[in-house]
Amino acid sequence: MTNETLTLEAVDVDGAIRETAEAVAGDTRAGFLAKAGLLSGGAFGGSTLLAFTAEAAQAQSRSDVAILNFALTLEYLEAAFYTEAEEMGALDGELALFNQVVAAHERAHVRGLRSALGSAAVKRPRFDFRGTTESASAFTSTAIALEDTGVQAYSGQAPRIKSDAVLVSAGRILTVEARHAAWIRDIAGQDPAPRAFDRPLTMRQVLAAVAETRFIRPARRRRRRQGGSNTGSGTSPRFTG
Amino acid sequence: MSDVISVELLDSRTAVSEALDESRASTRADFFRKAIVGGGAFAAGGVLIAGLPSIALGQKSASQDQEILNFALLLEYLESEFYVEAVDRGALSGETLEFARVVRDHELAHVEFLRSALGNNARSKPQFDFKGTTSDAGMFRATSVVLEDTGVQAYLGQAPRLRRQTLPAAVSIVSVEARHASWIRRIVGKPDYDGRAANYPAPAVLDSPLTRSQVESRVQSTGFIQG
Amino acid sequence: MTPGAHAFATGRGGVIAALAALALIAAAALAGAGPARAQQPAVPPQEAAAPPEAAAPQPFVLSRPGKLSRWAFVRRRTAARSRPSASARRVTSLTTRTPEGTDNLVLALERVEVGGRLWVRVRLPILPNNSTGWVRRKDLGVYQSVSTRLVIDTKRFTARLVRRGRTVFRARVGVGEGRWPTPKGEFFVRNRLSGFRDPIYGPLAFGTSARSAVLTDWPAGGFVGIHGTNQPGILPGRVSHGCIRLRNQDIRRLDRRMPVGTPITIR
Numbered sequence: 001m002t003n004e005t006l007t008l009e010a011v012d013v014d015g016a017i018r019e020t021a022e023a024v025a026g027d028t029r030a031g032f033l034a035k036a037g038l039l040s041g042g043a044f045g046g047s048t049l050l051a052f053t054a055e056a057a058q059a060q061s062r063s064d065v066a067i068l069n070f071a072l073t074l075e076y077l078e079a080a081f082y083t084e085a086e087e088m089g090a091l092d093g094e095l096a097l098f099n100q101v102v103a104a105h106e107r108a109h110v111r112g113l114r115s116a117l118g119s120a121a122v123k124r125p126r127f128d129f130r131g132t133t134e135s136a137s138a139f140t141s142t143a144i145a146l147e148d149t150g151v152q153a154y155s156g157q158a159p160r161i162k163s164d165a166v167l168v169s170a171g172r173i174l175t176v177e178a179r180h181a182a183w184i185r186d187i188a189g190q191d192p193a194p195r196a197f198d199r200p201l202t203m204r205q206v207l208a209a210v211a212e213t214r215f216i217r218p219a220r221r222r223r224r225r226q227g228g229s230n231t232g233s234g235t236s237p238r239f240t241g
Numbered sequence: 242m243s244d245v246i247s248v249e250l251l252d253s254r255t256a257v258s259e260a261l262d263e264s265r266a267s268t269r270a271d272f273f274r275k276a277i278v279g280g281g282a283f284a285a286g287g288v289l290i291a292g293l294p295s296i297a298l299g300q301k302s303a304s305q306d307q308e309i310l311n312f313a314l315l316l317e318y319l320e321s322e323f324y325v326e327a328v329d330r331g332a333l334s335g336e337t338l339e340f341a342r343v344v345r346d347h348e349l350a351h352v353e354f355l356r357s358a359l360g361n362n363a364r365s366k367p368q369f370d371f372k373g374t375t376s377d378a379g380m381f382r383a384t385s386v387v388l389e390d391t392g393v394q395a396y397l398g399q400a401p402r403l404r405r406q407t408l409p410a411a412v413s414i415v416s417v418e419a420r421h422a423s424w425i426r427r428i429v430g431k432p433d434y435d436g437r438a439a440n441y442p443a444p445a446v447l448d449s450p451l452t453r454s455q456v457e458s459r460v461q462s463t464g465f466i467q468g
Numbered sequence: 469m470t471p472g473a474h475a476f477a478t479g480r481g482g483v484i485a486a487l488a489a490l491a492l493i494a495a496a497a498l499a500g501a502g503p504a505r506a507q508q509p510a511v512p513p514q515e516a517a518a519p520p521e522a523a524a525p526q527p528f529v530l531s532r533p534g535k536l537s538r539w540a541f542v543r544r545r546t547a548a549r550s551r552p553s554a555s556a557r558r559v560t561s562l563t564t565r566t567p568e569g570t571d572n573l574v575l576a577l578e579r580v581e582v583g584g585r586l587w588v589r590v591r592l593p594i595l596p597n598n599s600t601g602w603v604r605r606k607d608l609g610v611y612q613s614v615s616t617r618l619v620i621d622t623k624r625f626t627a628r629l630v631r632r633g634r635t636v637f638r639a640r641v642g643v644g645e646g647r648w649p650t651p652k653g654e655f656f657v658r659n660r661l662s663g664f665r666d667p668i669y670g671p672l673a674f675g676t677s678a679r680s681a682v683l684t685d686w687p688a689g690g691f692v693g694i695h696g697t698n699q700p701g702i703l704p705g706r707v708s709h710g711c712i713r714l715r716n717q718d719i720r721r722l723d724r725r726m727p728v729g730t731p732i733t734i735r
Contacts, residue, residue, distance in 0.1 A: 089528045090581070094432035101441055108446040131586045131605040134528075134579055151416050159408045164298060164401040171397045171415065172447040178419035179443035186427050186442075193343065193420035196350035197413040217610070224541055225570045225659075238567065239673060239693030240648065240680045240710040 072113040079106035085133040126217040147181035156200035314355040321348035327375040368467040389422035397450035527578035534617035534630045539729035540608035542572040548601030552587030559601040567688035570659040593677035598653035620734040625704030640704040642713035655732040670696015670716040680710040
């Protein structure tokens with residue numbers, strides 16, 4: 001993994017994925033949930049997406065938390081991409097409408113997933129879209145890739161989700177991402193539905209694809225120096241004075 | 242041109258068949274023991290999500306999976322026959338015709354997949370009367386929107402009721418149905434969709450599941466299924 | 469690449485290769501039903517063949533001083549050109565470091581796409597003052613936004629910081645003597661330095677993109693700074709070699725409100 005921030009470790013907050021999944025079958029981890037302040041029963045108001053019954057929340061296993069954080073990472077990425085494109089003024093016509101609608105959807109997905117995860121939610125990364133939000137053609141090919149990858153990511157995780165309530169919510173997002181994908185593909189003149197069966201990808205495959213874009217800025221990089229300190233150097237700035 | 246089912250899906254289909262077959266070979270007690278020891282959610286209750294119909298999960302089992310897949314098969318028969326007939330009737334042209342051809346091939350592939358997974362337990366194809374909706378381009382498009390949207394909602398409603406081992410099959414189909422729905426909505430509404438979000442290819446933040454009986458009554462109200 | 473993806477590739481480089489890779493991974497898993505349905509836009513003609521002015525599209529404004537301005541780090545050494553074209557005259561080279569040893573940054577004024585390539589017109593720290601040039605978007609980092617704007621009036625000896633249209637800071641300043649005037653025009657804050665041994669700069673200094681037009685032999689090129697002073701009594705007035713001097717308590721106040729990258733207008 002070349003990108004040091006977006007690794008399996010980053011979304012697999014406490015190693016749930018790397019444990020053998022079978023070992024946590026039936027494990028409600030109620031103690032962990034209580035400590036993490038994760039319990040979130042009932043509706044979350046308005047159009048919030050991921051409302052669970054109290055009993056469903058109790059059953060939210062560590063691996064489901066990891067899967068939701070994986071989904072949240074992808075939604076952060078999409079929301080940030082589309083939101084930046086709104087500000088960059090490179091789109092018009094139906095492309096601009098697509099962007100506006102989908103940006104709102106992805107931001108809502110972020111809110112819903114953060115709400116469901118509570119304090120267990122991963123933090124929003126910082127992004128660098130490298131000009132892809134500033135050119136209609138680059139935007140279009142990037143959006144196709146993001147939406148198709150989102151479909152494959154959700155498809156890949158669905159069978160691994162333990163909680164039925166979480167599964168329903170994931171399914172409801174999956175189909176919307178598929179609609180996004182078909183929409184932008186059609187705008188671009190590509191096949192909206194290239195196959196009879198969509199193919200899932202594993203979490204690792206999706207994270208690798210995302211890392212290759214280099215859209216997510218590394219967290220631990222040397223801080224950019226906009227300022228300097230000459231303490232101890234004895235010299236002064238060479239301004240004209 | 243319909244897709245050849247990939248090797249992966251062949252395996253998935255085989256797995257699904259085997260999963261459905263196993264209840265015949267086991268005793269009831271064996272079946273329960275397998276269901277519990279095999280892991281995965283064994284929820285006896287319903288899933289209540291704010292604003293949505295209560296999805297009665299029932300008891301997850303091979304025979305329930307079979308029933309669900311047969312329900313899916315019925316919907317896929319309906320869609321595939323609708324598109325086959327629409328292409329044959331010759332009233333479509335341009336992108337509507339292209340949509341009908343591609344989606345027909347997809348739905349036929351879905352039918353083949355489900356029949357093969359169900360084996361001898363696959364239900365038979367009923368008779369359909371599409372009541373002129375296949376002979377008029379505008380009615381075809383409107384009907385397609387309903388069929389595809391309903392298909393999405395039907396799969397979303399059934400997915401949590403399936404055992405997890407059967408789920409990949411449904412998941413690989415539902416996203417394609419959603420692509421179909423988006424595609425035909427775009428054909429109908431582009432480029433500005435009359436300014437109404439309800440007309441967009443992606444009309445909502447989330448798609449909503451429907452229960453089986455809600456889907457059945459929607460289908461019945463079309464009158465397409467004869468007998 | 470799949471046929472559709474190729475037509476939307478916007479050029480060479482790591483970014484596009486990465487995008488193509490991502491599209492490829494996604495598309496390879498999903499593709500197979502045939503070629504793109506509609507004709508793709510043709511690959512744009514070579515830049516040299518097209519008359520530059522006729523092909524120039526409308527630039528998108530990135531900075532409106534005092535409302536929302538954008539700056540970016542210089543990601544790699546690159547040429548700033550007179551027009552958004554690889555064949556246009558090189559105005560200067562932009563380096564990744566400033567003479568003060570900080571990471572170099574530029575104010576981003578406008579953006580345009582020409583022949584599938586993104587270009588950004590940036591404010592340049594060179595003589596003649598008020599120079600701008602076009603650089604490739606890929607050679608700049610992420611845009612950072614500021615809503616502030618610093619306005620220096622060399623006749624009234626005032627400094628005023630505006631944020632989103634409202635004045636949030638005022639102070640009296642010293643400016644360049646007659647023979648070493650503070651240059652007029654549009655500039656930006658390039659860095660912030662502190663910890664000097666010499667008290668003549670006070671507790672901190674802001675480096676700007678402004679250059680003295682007369683002290684061209686000055687070490688590091690004669691950049692104009694905004695800094696404190698150990699001679700507050702001589703402010704306001706024409707007192708310096710071109711720098712803008714504030715009393716130390718005022719530069720500290722300014723420091724709390726003015727981020728690096730802030731555009732500067734000197735009248």
